[in-house]
Amino acid sequence: MSRRVTQRDIARMTGVSQATVSLVLNNRTGDDVRIAPETRQRVLDAIRATGYVADPVARRLVSGRNRILGVFTYEPVFPSTAADFYHPFLVGIEQRAEQLGCDLLLFTSSSQLAGEGGAGRRRIFHADSRIGIADGTILLGRRVDRDDLVRLVGEGHAFVSVGRRDDAGGPVPYVGADYPAAVAALVERARELGHTRIGYLGTGGPAESHADRLRGFRPTGDAGEGDDGTAGDDEGCRLHLPPPADGWPAAIERERLTAVFLEEHADAAALVAAARARGWSVPGDLSVVALGEPSGTGPLDEALTRLRIPRREMGWQAVEQLTAAIEGGAGPAVQRLLPCTVHAGTTLGPPRGTP
Amino acid sequence: MSRRVTQRDIARMTGVSQATVSLVLNNRTGDDVRIAPETRQRVLDAIRATGYVADPVARRLVSGRNRILGVFTYEPVFPSTAADFYHPFLVGIEQRAEQLGCDLLLFTSSSQLAGEGGAGRRRIFHADSRIGIADGTILLGRRVDRDDLVRLVGEGHAFVSVGRRDDAGGPVPYVGADYPAAVAALVERARELGHTRIGYLGTGGPAESHADRLRGFRPTGDAGEGDDGTAGDDEGCRLHLPPPADGWPAAIERERLTAVFLEEHADAAALVAAARARGWSVPGDLSVVALGEPSGTGPLDEALTRLRIPRREMGWQAVEQLTAAIEGGAGPAVQRLLPCTVHAGTTLGPPRGTP
């Protein structure tokens, strides 16, 4: 209907200039800015009467600040699986954003206009990108497009990745989970329990989070890896296995494993089921440890011994770090790893024949 | 670091004016606007080289459009309960927004700056409201602040409510669920099964969605309601009960009910449990119908006969309607109700003694 009220309108109503209205609004009081109490009151009355609210767009054009934080994900933000993996991150993000008085801009549009490259794949930068509206952006997702990342690092746009990222033309600011330490601690625990041959079943995925888990499992690196991707013994107990063609149980027998670590929770659950179907007891005959959280809900969610990723906290810290970066200007990229904990579960125990 | 690239920069690089850059960018070609192919190419090359992206803020200031849709909720958008009631709405909203190339702005900040009134309560309008950034806004929540609603209706800001709302100084545009029809259908079904005394346990909440359910249960209105809130017989079978002081089972015996409808899923689940604890069979001795969806997960989620609210569809349609309103200008408020379906479950059946 009626055009929205502007400062000019208020100014005309009260017989002052637009500048005065702006000064009153922003409560500016200094040596070079003085407004008579009476005038101030007149303006304030008019503002209240009209319900004037400053146009955030124009305000941003001038000041360069918005108190809007972007959230970019390479998958839908609200996934169809209700109890989704990403959900806790978002809870933390929203919580901190609310405390800081920031709004969240979800870049849901990005997949549509990505004319080049993969059809429908989400991209941060495209012709109609609204990324510039946000003061800074949080990146969420297992994998982040490398070109996007390089460009983000290169340009001034403030951003923080949730999850560690390799350098992309420069260090990438992130809040990650300390997978290496957590996995190493789990290995140590397994050895204390008496396990001497522990298998690691990865996904072969390129994501940093996967590589980090493997680093924790086998801190000495890739030395000893055979042509088939099978790693040789490492400290006499660690085996990095490729996805076995004849099924996991067969591979476990072949390698005489007493414990298996699996990157994916779903794989771990499947292994427990397969093992029990074969008549093996878990953890008696085989210990199983998941290095990730369940997505969705399954019968083994509580039972499985697994890593617990501080997802809510990571989201919270990411917002914290992002706003700090926005306030403080472009310092060096902050990279922080938060410690994981362990969900004890019941699938890690001493191997049979241990006192 | 480096200031972001502007059209002026491109213009200087290519030896044209800022206006020309704008014209090339927007692919303007008309009778009064002509750019030599060579010049156009030079500009396009520079744009590609610098990776220029138009500042969405400035663009908006001119054009008044953003392709940003606001989402306002009176509760946190990402609730701690994973399988939350609001989640499906958001899934639908995101889905349609993505298809339409729109981004979503979540007004998470609103609770902080609400100095007056309830401390921490979310408000749409406050001094630092960023609602103006969005082209339009979707309202989500069981209850919507009435002052906010009146103001939204009064001002030009486009919006659509998810869920029916009573008039607020004018008709409120919404996409709701047709509770009256759905509840009436369930009553009909119960009567066909042979139930002659059906109770309705409401929450007494003021929300429109609750009132609508009751309207479906008792289409004749409030006639016959006693001082204690107990409604008299209506067509010989419908009873609107207040929360009974002596517990539901007692009230059921007292009123000789064979079926009970409950607004809240959780209440219905509790009633089933209480009934079975008393040795009643469900639905043999008592049929129980929930008029809402479970929030969270419980053992009776599948078993309970209940209303199924087309939440995803409602979110989807709300975005659809909102964008239509934005494009088409301010027409009359569109109000649409989507049909509910029924989750069959096993807690509604013929009462004992029916052939």
Added chain:
DNA sequence: AGAGCTTGCTGATACGCATTAGCGCTGGAT
């Protein structure tokens, strides 16, 4: 009385973009 200070405000400008009137130029028609 004039200088100098304080008070209370305004005018101008910039932010980055879209839009439009219109200018200078060229070449063909009259």
Added chain:
DNA sequence: ATCCAGCGCTAATGCGTATCAGCAAGCTCT
């Protein structure tokens, strides 16, 4: 030689706000 049409572009303007230099008026002090 003059006129005009078509072409290719630019200058100017506005969107709504924040900021700041500076102006006019009144006051104090010498």
